[in-house]
Structures are given as C-alpha cells and as structure tokens.
Amino acid sequence: MDLTYTPQEERFRAELRSWLARVLPSLPERPDPLDWPARRAYDTGWQRMLHDAGYAGLPHTATPTQHLIFLEETERAGAPYVGANFVGLLHAGPTIAAEGTPEQRARWLPPILRGDEVWCQGFSEPEAGSDLASLRTRAVRDGDHYVVTGSKTWTSHAEVADWCELLVRTAPVAPGTPKHKGISWLALPMDAPGVTVRPLRTLAGTAEFAEVFLDEVRVPVGNRVGAENDGWRVTLVTLSFERGTAFAGEVVACRRTLAALARTARANGRWDDPVLRRRLGRLHADLTVLWRLVQWNVSAAQHTGGVPGAGGSVFKLRYSHARQELYDTAAExxxxxxxxxxHEWAADRLTSLSYTIAAGTSQIQRNIVAERLLGLPKGR
Incomplete structure (x- = not known):
C-alpha cells in the first residue's frame, strides 16, 4: 500500500490548513461539556461551516485519503470534533452511503452533512453487549411498517438525536440457527410515539449515554437499510467504519496530548525520572505506528469501496490499550x-477505561484477527 501523499492531496491539505487558520478564531466559546443541547447546537453549527466550505467530512464526499487528511489537520489545529453527531458522520452516514438505496442516501446523507440531523446508535442491550447477536428487541411486520418493542442501552447522544441506527430482530432464532440470522438494520425517528429516553450518568459525571425504551414503535419498512434479516452483514459494515476510521482523529489528538505531557513533565520535574521518559518514548512509538496503521487501513479501503476491512480490528485492539497507557502515564x-x-487529563483517564469495551471488546477484536486474518478455527 502507498502511504505517501500525492501533490493533489498535499494541495488539499494546504487549502484546508489555510481555511482553518481563517475561521477558527471566529468560533464562539465552547459550551459547558454537560450541556448537551448547547453542545449539539455548537457541533452542528461547526458542521454547517464545514459543509458550506466544502469540507463536510464524510468519506463518500471525498477520497478516503482526503478524509484522513481532513481528520489530521482539524485535530492538529484544535478544531471542534464531530461531537454530538459522531454516530451520523462516522457510523450511520458511511453505512447508508455504502449500503443504502439511492432514495435513502438522498434522504439522510445531506442532512447529516449539513449538520441538520443528529444520529445515535441503538445496538447494545442490557443482555446483548459484546454478544451483540443475542439482541432481543423485536420488529414485527405490519403492512408497510415494523412494530418495534424492546430496549437499548449505552445509546450515545440519544437525548439530542433525531434518528437512531437501530438493530432489531425481524425473525426469531430457530433451534440450531446462528444467532446473527434474522437481524435487520433500521433508521428509527427518535420522535416517534413509543420512544422513551432515559439518560445514564458515567463515572466521569457526564451523560452522553442513555437507555432507550421502545413500546410498539412504528417504523416504516422503507427505513430498513439492506434486506430484511440481512442486518448482521450491514452491521459489520457499520462496525468496520467504527473500528477502522472513526478513531483516526483521536490518534492525532493523543499524539498532541503526549507532546503536552512531555512539556508538563519538564516543567514539574518529572522529566528527571528515566522510567517515565522511557514510557513517554514507548508511547510516542506506539502512536506513530498506530497512525501508520490508520494510513494503511485507509489505503486498503480505497480498493474496497471505502469500507475498512478486518485491519480495523488490529488498529482498534492496539489503540484501546495505548490510549489507556497514555492516560495512566498522564496520571503519573x-x-x-x-x-x-x-482536569481534562483526569477526566479523559476515566473515559479511556471504556475503550477496551466500546466498539467491540478487546476479546472480540482478538477473535476477529485470529479468524479473519490468521485463518485460525472459530473459537467455541
């Protein structure tokens, strides 16, 4: 794979860098981190600015490498992250672009790109987290609608979302049938009758997650992405984006945090500790390699319609642990x-604990690497 940038890509970088230097000083003050309605307004306002300037940021609007450059430059400039609409921009949007019908792409992608509509993710359930195929939320066909009943948990930004990428069971699991059969991927309007959202407070004191309860919610059949009962395959596309490219900007942010750690250690005398210096050096090497792995995955995705492959699991596995090591070092x-x-680093340290669980546990990633990349037999 070619990990270098073409002259055209470097021109794209220079133009983006110049635009960021002009607009970032004009942004309003960032809202209180705990005020999610205000954060939604701030994040979607930034997205509209990106859209109007031609930097909307979804992979389907540019080459994967340009999207990578966009993430790299916005993080380096300290620009706002996707924030409240990360599910729409990094998960649901790319999935609809890859798997949706022309009508679905026309309906949902432009509002995501403009920042008009925010999405949340309705995958995990109280008894279906890492074992996602065990989900029980059911959808019964009734004419041109599904009637959905069940519950979801760890639903990111549900309290400010307009839409939810929702996994449901449209066919029961027959004896001897794999659990992932009979699942469908739906776009759920969050204002539909029967949807109840209950925020969850995290260890860090934030409430970006929620429980969502679904009581005979009617969802149009036309909101199904992919064929009925083929939702597991569509879900794997979503997860490949979540693991393969959604964390790319965070690697750049971690490298910036590592540089700040080194400056702080020099200022407070901790730099004199050779063990700490070795830890910082090892983290620098880890994050450099992870960024190269991101580039490799993006380069590979250019040959698969923009959809990342199993290499995303390799990245996600190592990145999760490297992030935890970074913030353990910050605590030191x-x-x-x-x-x-x-303190930002203290709060980020608590958040880092979730990274070996979120987007598929490290155990799940090891199984994927073993089976799909190394060809080992499926674990029992």
Missing amino acids: VLGPGSLDLD
Whole structure:
C-alpha cells in the first residue's frame, strides 16, 4: 500500500490548513461539556461551516485519503470534533452511503452533512453487549411498517438525536440457527410515539449515554437499510467504519496530548525520572505506528469501496490499550492532580477505561484477527 501523499492531496491539505487558520478564531466559546443541547447546537453549527466550505467530512464526499487528511489537520489545529453527531458522520452516514438505496442516501446523507440531523446508535442491550447477536428487541411486520418493542442501552447522544441506527430482530432464532440470522438494520425517528429516553450518568459525571425504551414503535419498512434479516452483514459494515476510521482523529489528538505531557513533565520535574521518559518514548512509538496503521487501513479501503476491512480490528485492539497507557502515564505526570476530575487529563483517564469495551471488546477484536486474518478455527 502507498502511504505517501500525492501533490493533489498535499494541495488539499494546504487549502484546508489555510481555511482553518481563517475561521477558527471566529468560533464562539465552547459550551459547558454537560450541556448537551448547547453542545449539539455548537457541533452542528461547526458542521454547517464545514459543509458550506466544502469540507463536510464524510468519506463518500471525498477520497478516503482526503478524509484522513481532513481528520489530521482539524485535530492538529484544535478544531471542534464531530461531537454530538459522531454516530451520523462516522457510523450511520458511511453505512447508508455504502449500503443504502439511492432514495435513502438522498434522504439522510445531506442532512447529516449539513449538520441538520443528529444520529445515535441503538445496538447494545442490557443482555446483548459484546454478544451483540443475542439482541432481543423485536420488529414485527405490519403492512408497510415494523412494530418495534424492546430496549437499548449505552445509546450515545440519544437525548439530542433525531434518528437512531437501530438493530432489531425481524425473525426469531430457530433451534440450531446462528444467532446473527434474522437481524435487520433500521433508521428509527427518535420522535416517534413509543420512544422513551432515559439518560445514564458515567463515572466521569457526564451523560452522553442513555437507555432507550421502545413500546410498539412504528417504523416504516422503507427505513430498513439492506434486506430484511440481512442486518448482521450491514452491521459489520457499520462496525468496520467504527473500528477502522472513526478513531483516526483521536490518534492525532493523543499524539498532541503526549507532546503536552512531555512539556508538563519538564516543567514539574518529572522529566528527571528515566522510567517515565522511557514510557513517554514507548508511547510516542506506539502512536506513530498506530497512525501508520490508520494510513494503511485507509489505503486498503480505497480498493474496497471505502469500507475498512478486518485491519480495523488490529488498529482498534492496539489503540484501546495505548490510549489507556497514555492516560495512566498522564496520571503519573500529574501526581495528586490526577484525582481532580476538573482536569481534562483526569477526566479523559476515566473515559479511556471504556475503550477496551466500546466498539467491540478487546476479546472480540482478538477473535476477529485470529479468524479473519490468521485463518485460525472459530473459537467455541
């Protein structure tokens, strides 16, 4: 795979960098991190600015490499992240672009790109997390609608979302049939009658997750992406984006955090500890290799219609642990200050604990790597 940038791509980078330098100083002050309606307004406002300037950021509007450059430059410039609409921009949108009908792409992609509509993810359930195929939320066909009943948990930004990428069971699991059969992928309007959202508070004190309860919610059949009972295959496309490219910008952010850690260690005297210096050096190597792996995955995706492959699991597995190591090191640099949750690094350390679970546990990623890349027999 070619990991270098073409002259055209470097021109795209220069133009983007110049635009960021002009517009970022004009942005309003960022809202309170706990005020999600205000954060939605801020995040979607930034997305509209990107859209109007031609930098909407979805892979289907540019080459995968241009999208990677976009992530790299916006993170380096300290631009706002996708925030409340990360599911729409990084998960649902790319899935609809890859698997949706022309009518579905025309209906949902433009509002995502403009920042007009926010999406959340309705995958996990109280008894179906890592074993996602065990989901029980059912959808019964009734004419031109599905009647959906069940519940979802860890639903990111459900309280401010307009739509939900929802996994449902449209056929019961017959004896001896794999559990992933009979699942469908639906676009659920969050204002539909029968939808109840209950926010969940995390260890860090934030409430970006929620429980969602579905009581005979009617969803048009036309909102199904992919064929009925073929939702598991569509879900794997969603997960490949979530693991393969959705964390790309975060690698750049981690590299910036590592540089700040080194500066702080020099300022507070911790730099004199050779063990700490070795940890910082090892993290620098890890994050450099992870960025190269991102480039490799993006380059590979250019040959598969923009959909990342199993290499995304390799990346996600190592990145999850590297992020935890980064913020454990931050706690060592800060010392007692690491107990102050008002400090960004202290809060990020708590958040990092979820990364070996979110988007598929590390155990799941190891199984994928073993089976799909190494050809080992399926685990029992």
